[in-house]
Amino acid sequence: MAFLLKELRFKVPWGHLAAKAWGPSEGRPILCLHGWLDNANTFDRLIPLLPQEYYYVALDFSGHGQSSHLPIGMRYQHLDYLTDVHRVVTSLGWRRFSILAHSMGGVVGGMFASVFPETIQNLILLDSYGFFPVHSDIIVNHMKKSITHYSRLEGANAAKVYTPEGAVQRLLDGNPSLTSDTAKVLLERGTKPVPGGLVFSRDIRVTVNSSLPLYIDQCLHILKSIQANVHIILANEGLSADLMRGVYTDMGQALLEGYKKNQKERFQSTIVDGNHFVHLNEPEKIAQIIVNQLYERPYRHSQL
Secondary structure (H helix, E strand, C coil): CCCCEEEEEEEECCEEEEEEEECCCCCEEEEEECCCCCCHHHHCCCHHHCCCCEEEEEECCCCCCCCCCCCCCCCCCHHHHHHHHHHHHHHHCCCCEEEEEECHHHHHHHHHHHHCHHHEEEEEEECCCCCCCCCHHHHHHHHHHHHHHHHHHCCCCCCCCECHHHHHHHHHHHCCCCCHHHHHHHHHHHEEEECCEEEECCCHHHHCCCCCCCCHHHHHHHHHHCCCEEEEEEEEECHHHCCCCHHHCHHHHHHHHHHHHHHHHHEEEEEEEEECCHHHHCCHHHHHHHHHHHCCCCCCCCCC
16 A cells, blocks of 8 residues: 655744645654755655654655755754754654654754653664764864855855756756656756756755764764664665765764764664665665664674
8 A cells, every 4th residue: 555645844934844745644753864965756766665663754845845945044064953953852742752863854854863862762874874073173164164165155146047957957967866757756856947948946055064063972962862672774886885975985984983882782783785876776675774773683693
């Protein structure tokens, strides 16, 4: 039987947060959090492969997908995305739930599971370590780039109009891990029609790096608060293999060791064949791993 799918809207002071939901609303709740510049459609091919008695709510973060943009003059920060999550689960009346999150969504999920540890049962991270530490020797430059980038965007012209084919190519240029087909899945929710073609619906301000400038030691200290069962699913051609993001090599290994030390038997890690968007490109490669986690069955996983 096909999943019941519906659109949700949550009122916020500047408009609404959009989400899409699969399954029975009385089912065990799972909040799905997308990656940077993506939207709730990133889970479209994965969730139909997961247990249908659960209730999956995939959120569009502020400024992404079909959610409202923040007021003019405001910046997007990871703490704002944590607040998005808190608003949504409070509105839904969820006291305890699981998080399934990709990339930046995993960073938000890891922070939320640390700040509200009693609420999270399972934290399942897709090509994400739950935190994004910054090297101490570049933190000042990190903040400088973020501020100057945002200042440039404040004077940006109107959104560029694309043909459907042009929008696909633009997304592929920025996300080479996608395929033409999976790019179209994201664009279904990530664009809107205007005279002459399509524009991206996301707020241009979300392209500014919004991560919290935390050192690795701070991240390791914060994750000690997590009480959830944690399962990190890494792609062998994903972020951990991307030398342009050194944080996902030496610091990634440090975070894995931190989870092993603090979460002990509540922590698992698995490596799968694929790239950063394996959950969207080839969801069958990770679906059973997630099913086993939800049903609390042991999974024979790779040692990292």
